[in-house]
Amino acid sequence: MALARPSRRTAAAAIALVVAAAAGAAFWWLTGRDDPDRDCAGLRGDDRIRTVLGAAWRSDLPCGELADGLHHATVGDRPGSHTLEQARALRSVLSAVASRADHRVHPEVRRPLANALADYAADTHAVLTGINNLYTAHDGPGADAWQDDNGVHVAVEKSQLTSVLRGLSDDPAAYATLRAADLHQGALGLAAIGADPSGPEIEDPLARAAAPAGVFDGIADDVLRDRDGKARTAWQDAVLSGLAAPVTAVPAFATDPAGYLTQSWLRQVAAAPDRFTRLHDQAADLLSLWGDATRRDRERTGIAGLQDRARTTTDRERAETVQQFKQSSP
Template sequence: MAAAPTARRAAAAAIALVVAAAVGTGLWWTLGRDDPDRDCAGLRTDDGVRTVLGASWRSGLPCGELADGLRRATTGEQPGVHTPAQAHAMRTVVLAVADAAHVRVHPDVRGPLARALADYAADTHAVLTGISDTAMAHDGPDADAWQDDRGVHFAVRKDQLTGVLRGLAESPAAYATLRGADLRQGAAGLAAVPAGPARTAIEDALARAAAPAGVFDGIADDVLRGRGAGDRTAWQQAALQGLAPTGPTPPAFGDAPAEYLAQSWLQQLARPAPTTPERFARLDEQATGLLGLWADATRQDEDGIGLPALQDRARASTDRERASAAGQLKQAAS
């Protein structure tokens, strides 16, 4: 008779362990998502990725080696300069990651893939503006990398790229790498505006700087959504560290205008603030900050170019893209 209660207790204990394991798995999947293999198994078995890796592919390829192989296949020795094969490979990898459920990216893949994608910042920046006719002409399922007089390029749909960036941004260092690269593209666009410009030239460069900044704001909102205060602050602090200026003083505007604007803005971002969240919130002013620095450096008549109205327009564009990206990502995760 004593065996029956013992058996029941053993069965109950077994059930409790199964339930606890299931709950633990659910919490891990929601919060950690760092399965040793789950998030790179899909990449490893993707036909396109397998073709990109070529002879270096094998069924048990560790995630770190997988990531390094993809980085080598998509980038060259000269930053920002690519062959058609490399750009085709980058497009293939981005689409493979975009097709992953909820765009989860293994921790070992995030850094190398972010650095590779940052090397294509001119292309990703064009996609994120949402107004590049050239990028939109090459973002379809049957499109491929292309070459013009400025080099070799690739494009995907804006929503696909946003999802991939979100997956990589789980790492604050990767987020900083990607956002910093995009920041420099926005700065370069403003730096290229000629002296004594027509207002339309300023508006175009500003629009191309403000929209991608808003996308990155929305990505950060999604990364931080649902996290506790301590975890949020730690991620923001690490991202800000990754966006720290590279030198004590920026170069002169006349010597390197784009780098002057980017570094000067990053110095403004690095100024002390009462709290890390308050300092991180300054990123929302990225486009308006770049515009103000450009106006000062080029000695523009602020009333003549309508600087306050232009900055208001930049804020509106950034806020609109921020809400759009955050909404897209929240819906994709539901």
């Protein structure tokens, strides 16, 4: 734009200041890290969120009320029993949150949404395995939640779910809630192994336990990437405290096998000298506990070799998850 004549310089300067201010505001909106309402406003203004909240939505809805509304829309008053409408609402929420390239979720939204997702742990666990054909058939943008003889189910693309989990996991309590829910799903799979299993009957549930555990390891790696010193230790300690909080008396394997595996492993983690590092051996440890509880002949069952395969699967998923976040970083 050409320079204005001397008589118009003041006006031109004023216009330039306005333009610069607008550009700066836009840049701050896109890249800033200090606006307490930025992430909430972005989510609140998303048409998908407006549809989910329906009559409860308003343009000045506080973040806490927004979070509570999303939790109610996706879980309702009967946790663990979902309607198709609730599952569709969750699908819309996940899509809206995942569309943010920087994975940011407002602090007041993280725990309520993590609690909602934990209530769908059977679904999210299946998505994170990456090998469940039923879920991959329903994870595309044009797909829908569905219902069968086992209840209502919901799926999104694995990369979308992983992005949402990353956004929520800036809050260590949210991360602990989500990881504990997935841990229980992995334990359920191992607990369901028959009395005299063949190799594949062990390998399949073990792989389904190991892959999501690797995703959660990768999420933790990315959260900690920008933290050092006290901030890093504080997040890790808070995660461990969150995982230890629900630890109760260990039930007998015969009456509650999944509860036995879950509680026994969390107790092992709490007692380990390298507690946070111990999380990386989640699936292998669960298998070892299963072998002991069922009195398997370790050599005949090939426990050691199966543990190595579980670690390989976990390490692969961990590395792929970290790479996903590196590639999507702004």
